[in-house]
Amino acid sequence: MAEHPAYPVGLRLAGRRVVVLGGGQVAQRRLPALVAAGADVLLVSPSATPSVEAMADAGEITWERRRYADGDLADTWYALVATSDHAANEAASAEAERSRVWCVRSDDADAATAWTPATGRSEGVTVAVLTAEAKDRDPRRTAAIRDALVEGLRDGSLVAPQHRTRHPGVALVGGGPGDPDLITVRGRRLLAEADVVIADRLGPRDLLDELPPHVEVIDAAKIPYGRFMAQEAINNALIEHAAQGKAVVRLKGGDPYVYGRGMEEVQALADAGIACTVVPGISSSISVPGAAGIPVTHRGVAHEFTVVSGHVAPDDERSLVDWQALARLRGTLVILMGVDKIGRIAEALIAHGKSADTPLALVQEGTTAAQRRVDATLGTVAEAVRTHGVKPPAVIVIGPVAAMNPTTPDRT
CATH class of the missing domain: 3.40.1010.10 (Tetrapyrrole methylase, N-terminal domain)
Incomplete structure (x- = not known):
């Protein structure tokens, strides 16, 4: 058998009995794919990892809390043998051979009748990579090839034309x-x-x-x-x-x-x-402050954050923002599109009770090579914008988090 390459095939396991022996890390990695395939999974193991136990509690699999016994593979289509007991693995493998059940062995791939490929999925396509022959088995290489193929399909660098009719x-x-x-x-x-x-x-x-x-x-x-x-x-x-x-x-x-x-x-x-x-996309209201080292929430500092458009000044009749209410908030205020109005915004917040010493940061061209951060306070921000020539696009963060950095003591 070792001289012949494995024959790749896709198993349709929906509604069919699959037995998994052992509830450890191997089972934890393999069970989700079996459940996703619709298999009727029986787990036989005295113990299981918390994740595997949670799958049993949720009814995704059936768990019999005991050791393997001869006959467990009866009426089974596929078996995964992954216990820490080598003798039990040998016995289960022998039963699978007698019963003509395809069997994966986590402890001895050469003794198995089936191998689990390195698999990945992208928009309806499953990529499965197998080593051609047993003597060439290299799980890290097959996983790396799988990852490269899936990433190429996902990010568009590997373009496979669709020949079926596309819907415009x-x-x-x-x-x-x-x-x-x-x-x-x-x-x-x-x-x-x-x-x-x-x-x-x-x-x-x-x-x-x-x-x-x-x-x-x-x-x-x-x-x-x-x-x-x-x-x-x-x-x-x-x-x-x-x-x-x-x-x-x-x-x-x-x-x-x-x-x-x-x-x-x-x-x-x-x-x-x-x-x-x-x-959906990653909003600059959260990602740009994060890229500049500012968390919009932090335990003991800010339990909320509010995102506001600053394209209309507070005294403009078109404004829909309750600036008086915002001034009372204790959390983080994130303002988008507000660079040219920040002076008037700061004046409104201070007039409604916000301290002029409230920390503030402006992050221009966030996440790009041109990113820069300018720190100020509500009372000094108008002058800071003029002095540093801050231009749109820039995200403005107001609140205690704007004064934080990785060395700031944790407040709990």
Whole structure:
């Protein structure tokens, strides 16, 4: 047997009996995939890890708290032998051979009749990697190959064309705070499959260079008709290209639903009868402070954080923000799009009772190579912005956490 390569096959185990002997770390790693496959799993083991025990308590598997006994593999389709008792493993393997049950041995792969491949999944595709022959078995190498293939499929660097009919539509993809590595796996995959990308100025621009030459990239910041008509023009562009049967990605900075006007675009597409998928993104309101060493919450310091748009000043009749209520909060206040209004915002908060000494930090171009942090207080922030020339995009953090750093004593 050792001279012949293994024959790869996919087992359809839904509703079929699978026996696992041993409730240790091997079982803990293998059981979730068996449960996901719909197998009727029987675990035979005197003890189990807490995670395995939780699966039994949840009814995902049946657990008989005892040692292996001859006959346990009767009417079984597949067996995983993973106890710490070598004699029991030998006996169970022998029963599997007699009963013609495919059997995996965690303690002796050469004695097994089946091997567990290194597996990974990406959007409906399962990648399984096996060593060709027993003498060449190298679990680390097979796992590394598996990881490389799955990562390539997920991030779009390994593009496998789909030959089945694609359904055109629009995906609203949150690109994250700016660093191209912080887009979600699904967002990056959809980018790789797009025919048209309509991109915001604050989206992860570096990803656009990775797109194939045939992909049409439209700069949303340069869509005509002026500022007032810009959103309507973007909606029309999404509808127009999707109606032509193209796969369209609307690439936004941060998250589509956090000051991204994503719902307006979804509603316009729905009115036009065009399917739309929303892919959440990492919001700059949390990620940019984190990248600058600021936690928006911390035990004993801040039990809440509030995110506010600062594009409208507190004394503007269009403002929907209750600045008086915000001034009373003891937690963290995060302001987006507020650099040019921060002086008036600070004055309003102080007027409503917030201390002028409240720590404040401005993080410009967060998560990118141009990131910089400027520290101030509510009372000094207007001058700090002028002195340091802080420009949008910048995230403003107000509260005790803005004065924290990794060496700050823990307050409990």
